[in-house]
Amino acid sequence: MAVVRTQKEIRQRAPWWFVGLLVLQLGLMAYDARDGVTKQRMIRVWAQALISPFQRAASSAGTAGSSALGYIKDMRNAAAENQQLKARVEQMEAELSQLRASRDENERLKALLDFKEKIEYQSVAARVIARDPSAWFDAVTINRGSSDGIELNMPVVTPGGIVGRVVTLSPWTAQVMLITDERAAAGAVVGQLGQSNALGSVKGLGENGLLQMHHVPGLEEVNAGDYVITTGQDGIYPPGLSVGEVVEVKKGTATVPHTIYIKPGARLNALSEVAVLLYHPPQAAAPDQVLPNVEKKKL
Amino acid sequence: MRQLKIALVLAVAVILQSTLRVVWPPFVYLDLPLIVVVYFALQRDALQALLIGAIAGLATDALSSGLLGAGSFSKTLVAYLVVSLVTRVMIDNPLARIPVLAGASLLDDTVYVLLHRMLGQPTNFPFVERASFKLIGTTVVGTVILYLLDALFSERARQRRQLAFRRRIARRGIVRLGRRK
Numbered sequence: 070m071a072v073v074r075t076q077k078e079i080r081q082r083a084p085w086w087f088v089g090l091l092v093l094q095l096g097l098m099a100y101d102a103r104d105g106v107t108k109q110r111m112i113r114v115w116a117q118a119l120i121s122p123f124q125r126a127a128s129s130a131g132t133a134g135s136s137a138l139g140y141i142k143d144m145r146n147a148a149a150e151n152q153q154l155k156a157r158v159e160q161m162e163a164e165l166s167q168l169r170a171s172r173d174e175n176e177r178l179k180a181l182l183d184f185k186e187k188i189e190y191q192s193v194a195a196r197v198i199a200r201d202p203s204a205w206f207d208a209v210t211i212n213r214g215s216s217d218g219i220e221l222n223m224p225v226v227t228p229g230g231i232v233g234r235v236v237t238l239s240p241w242t243a244q245v246m247l248i249t250d251e252r253a254a255a256g257a258v259v260g261q262l263g264q265s266n267a268l269g270s271v272k273g274l275g276e277n278g279l280l281q282m283h284h285v286p287g288l289e290e291v292n293a294g295d296y297v298i299t300t301g302q303d304g305i306y307p308p309g310l311s312v313g314e315v316v317e318v319k320k321g322t323a324t325v326p327h328t329i330y331i332k333p334g335a336r337l338n339a340l341s342e343v344a345v346l347l348y349h350p351p352q353a354a355a356p357d358q359v360l361p362n363v364e365k366k367k368l
Numbered sequence: 369m370r371q372l373k374i375a376l377v378l379a380v381a382v383i384l385q386s387t388l389r390v391v392w393p394p395f396v397y398l399d400l401p402l403i404v405v406v407y408f409a410l411q412r413d414a415l416q417a418l419l420i421g422a423i424a425g426l427a428t429d430a431l432s433s434g435l436l437g438a439g440s441f442s443k444t445l446v447a448y449l450v451v452s453l454v455t456r457v458m459i460d461n462p463l464a465r466i467p468v469l470a471g472a473s474l475l476d477d478t479v480y481v482l483l484h485r486m487l488g489q490p491t492n493f494p495f496v497e498r499a500s501f502k503l504i505g506t507t508v509v510g511t512v513i514l515y516l517l518d519a520l521f522s523e524r525a526r527q528r529r530q531l532a533f534r535r536r537i538a539r540r541g542i543v544r545l546g547r548r549k
Contacts, residue, residue: 199386199431201389202382202432203429203432203439204477206492207492249492251490
């Protein structure tokens with residue numbers, strides 16, 4: 070069906086047709102025409118000339134975008150790599166610290182083992198699992214109890230020296246009162262047992278981590294740096310265990326005993342592994358309760 | 369459920385109190401059970417606070433080499449005094465809790481050490497130095513822990529905060545009206 074257009078419509082559309090036809094013809098001419106020198110079709114030349122600014126802009130934008138993307142990608146990669154390296158360093162540091170801790174623990178356990186072999190008493194190795202929850206006392210809790218053969222008042226030691234005695238017992242744990250506690254004490258001697266007469270009793274001072282030794286005759290020669298060992302007279306600690314080192318002596322006289330301050334040999338602030346000596350002090354012979362007269366009557 | 373949560377928090381506080389000190393000795397200056405007691409005392413439930421104070425103290429005493437009952441006594445006393453205080457004064461502001469924690473720490477230590485001295489039991493450390501460090505440690509860390517406990521037992525705390533906020537707004541409104549006149 071033919072479309073019927075009015076004259077007015079045709080007049081209105083004519084310029085558009087005209088321009089369109091011109092463009093088409095120009096296009097045809099350009100397609101047909103060739104450059105005199107290069108023999109290229111002119112349409113290519115024009116097309117390239119027309120498109121080149123956009124191409125350049127697009128190319129620049131693309132390059133910039135690509136380099137930006139590349140930069141971002143690199144940054145992301147670098148960030149990821151950085152994270153990985155950081156994680157690896159952290160892991161290695163953790164491993165290193167674990168290895169160091171293991172080495173330290175190994176050394177401590179070796180020392181404890183050597184100590185166990187050296188001493189003549191049976192012992193149970195234990196680990197400190199807790200300390201006194203009160204800020205005013207300093208007892209420690211170990212991971213061995215009555216099921217391991219531990220009994221009340223058994224001495225607890227480290228290779229450095231005595232630690233304290235067992236004061237509370239459960240089947241799997243035991244609480245140890247440290248020798249630095251004001252309520253703790255031990256019989257001790259300055260110097261070699263059997264050679265020195267500087268006998269006395271060592272008592273905890275509590276506050277500064279030192280021990281105080283009383284009752285040492287003022288005429289005995291005692292100096293800072295001397296070693297103090299247990300005598301075994303207290304009925305808790307066996308004789309010959311190290312207590313610590315004399316750090317200060319307040320000299321006594323013939324009638325006034327020395328006051329001696331001792332630094333404990335065991336590192337009581339950093340206790341980790343200890344040994345509980347399964348030691349039963351020798352029982353004192355029971356005094357004869359039977360009166361001579363009664364014996365006589367019986368006879 | 370709430371009771372179970374309270375029991376768990378108490379158990380964790382007491383266990384951490386005795387084990388953290390092995391890891392790092394300065395943790396001795398942090399009294400976790402006391403912080404828990406103060407928190408529940410701040411909730412204004414007197415009976416609950418007293419029970420928590422007594423149980424926390426007894427649990428601590430059981431693991432300690434101090435007198436059994438001394439910690440329980442001091443913590444129950446602290447709980448009672450804090451409850452008495454919060455029923456008279458509004459202490460829901462986090463800043464206002466700081467002096468309460470500090471006072472509770474000092475009172476707890478004073479009563480604990482006094483009880484031991486009265487009963488002839490020497491404590492191992494000088495009072496002023498240790499109580500001061502403990503006051504600082506417990507107050508600083510306790511302020512943060514109170515926030516965490518708030519988050520854990522949030523419902524009532526949230527309601528109270530809302531109430532306090534409304535009161536404050538109402539009060540400000542009255543003041544502004546007064547100024548306009």
